[in-house]
Amino acid sequence: MIETALYRRSARAAALAASLSLSACAVGPNYIAPEDPPVARYTKEPLANPSAADKVATRQGGSADQSFVSGADIPGQWWTLFRSKALNRLVEEALANNPNLEAAQASLRIAQQNVLAQKGTLYPSLSANPQALGARAPGLDLQSPLQNQNNYLYSLYTPQVTVAFNPDVFGLNRRTIEGLEATAENQRFQLEAAYLSLTANVVAAAIQEASLRAQIDATKRVIQAQTEVLTLYNKQLSLGQIAGADVIQQQAALSLSQQLLPPLEKQLAQQRNLLTALAGRLPSEEVAETFTLSALRLPTKVPVSLPSRLVQQRPDVKAAEALVQQASAGVGVAVANRLPQFSITAAGGSSAVRLAQITNPGAGFFTILGQATAPIFDAGTLYRRQRASEETLTQAQAQYRAVVIAAFQNVADALRALQSDAAAVAAASAAENATGQSLGLIRKQFSAGAVNSTQVLIAQQGYLSALVTSAGARATQYADTAALFQALGGGWWNRADVAPPPPETDPLKFL
Incomplete structure (x- = not known):
């Protein structure tokens, strides 16, 4: 035919x-990837392990001491280092059902399809x-x-x-494709950032729930102890052994402790709502998993990747680098439009x-x-667009450097925090033990008439403060450990669980 x-x-x-x-x-311009920062460490001095001077281990799970493993790789499922099956299940559910992650995956597929569509312009x-x-x-x-x-x-x-x-004599289409490929690369690392943010938020929310439960438990223990003391005071008052003012003071202390409980319970309920939302559920479909500090285990060997690898591991840095390439391609497009x-x-x-x-x-x-x-006269329109694209490239390069600096700052902040957390947890645990023993001794002395009620009240308040501080210190150490994993990039390069693109089903695709 x-x-x-x-x-x-x-x-x-x-x-x-x-x-x-x-x-x-x-x-x-042909794109050239930025050079890695010429630094050998994250902090001014060599990396030092967190340590507690008195080597006091924490109660209810975990230890005050950790050690950094320099140069070790971050596992793709870093949250499993906390050794909590409930946490693992909840993270897996969030990765499967969270709509923000699904939207990020769709954004990546959109960008990839736009690249393929633009590549068609290279052919007749x-x-x-x-x-x-x-x-x-x-x-x-x-x-x-x-x-x-x-x-x-x-x-x-x-x-x-x-x-x-x-x-495509002067590369207009190819530079456009290059820009779209950079956009797709940016979306790819935006997806990795969404993945890392989601997992880190789930872990942080679980740790916060555990902290709130510990504070609620501590407050209830203090309320119980104060109630017992108030009962004793009422008996002594009826026997004429103490004045009525002592009973009133104890009742006031009990009321103040009871006031602390409703706000903590409200925060816990809201934290449960947050965990449920992160898992992709409605509030009425609350997740079954619950978290306590005793059910979590603090990673004692913490991997810390080399500084030379950080810019290749942080999703936000890689996303910013893709924007630099996108801006570089935009300059080529602007130049080609003048030809x-x-x-x-x-x-x-x-x-x-x-x-x-x-x-x-x-x-x-x-x-x-x-x-x-060919353009002959356009009152400088195309030239100004080229200049604007060149300034856009300068802007993207500066923003990239800012993201790199912020990345190193995040890691340094997390390292500094963990170095301080060990001593804080050990000191808080020691204070909790000491104030608890002191309160028990003073209550015995009060029963024997050796001390007055004021000393009992002071000991009770000291013990309550020590309990809450100890729970907060332990939770902070867990949270700062998770923050370090997030700051180091979360190990996305060691995983391959991003949803694949759907198969092509174009009914008009016959060539």
Whole structure:
């Protein structure tokens, strides 16, 4: 068939034109990845392990001491280092159901499809344009096209194929593709950042719930102890052993402790709502997992990757680097827009008044049109756009450096925090033990009449403060450990669980 042969010739011409286009130059700067910061450590002095001077271990799970393993890799599922099955289940549920993560995955697929769509501009487009015309020829004294004055009505059949191609002589399309590929790379690391943020938020929320439960438990223990003392005071008052003012003071202390409980319970309820939302559920479908400090284990061997690897591991740094490449490609696009643009259009087919005559060699035709356009005067519009794109590149480079500095700061802050947490946990644990023993001793002395009620009240308040401080210190150490894993990038490079793109189902994809 003539149309099939024409299609084959057009395809060969299209392939040749595409190869010529791909071999042409691309104006604008070629992207060069930024160099890694020339630093050998995160802090001013060499990395020192967290330590507690008195080596006091914490109660209810965990230890005050940790050690950093410099150069060790971060596991992809870093939260499993806390050795909590409930936490592992909740993180897995959040990764499967959180809508923000699903939206980030869709954004990546959108960017990838835009890249593939733009790559099609490097090749000729081939379209079929069959036409069927019904017409009436002029009659009377005018000669009809059919050389027959008695036949004024006729049909004209014109099947044809059109090939259009815009040679990418100066790299306009290729720079556009480069920019879209950088956008896709940015979306890829935005997805990694969303993944890391989600897992870190779940871990942080679980630790905060455990901290609140510890504070509630401590407050209830103090309330119970104060209630027992108040009962004892009432008995002594009835026997005339103490004054009524002592009972009133104890009742006031009990009331103050009871006031602390409702706000903590409110925070716990709201924390449960947060965990439920992170898991992709509605508040009425609260997650079953609950968390206490005793059910979590503090990672004692903490991997700390080398500073030279940080810029390759932080999703936000890689996303910012992709924006630099996107801005670099934008400069090339702006430069190419100031240069001539070329287009080639070819059409071929056949034309006949009867369908049976379409295959006749004499009915064939073709046309080829080459066109070039170049800006001559635009009042500086294209030049200013180029300058704007160059400044955009400068802006992206500066923002990249700012993100790198912030990344190193995050790691340094987490390291400093963990170095202080060990001593804080040990001191808080020692204070809790000491105040608890002191309160027990003073209560015995009060029962024997050796001390007055004021000393009992002071000891009770000291013990309550020590309990709450100890629970907060332990929770802070857990949270700062999770923050260090997040600051180091979360080990995304060691996982492969991003949802794959759906299979192509385009019904028009036949080539």
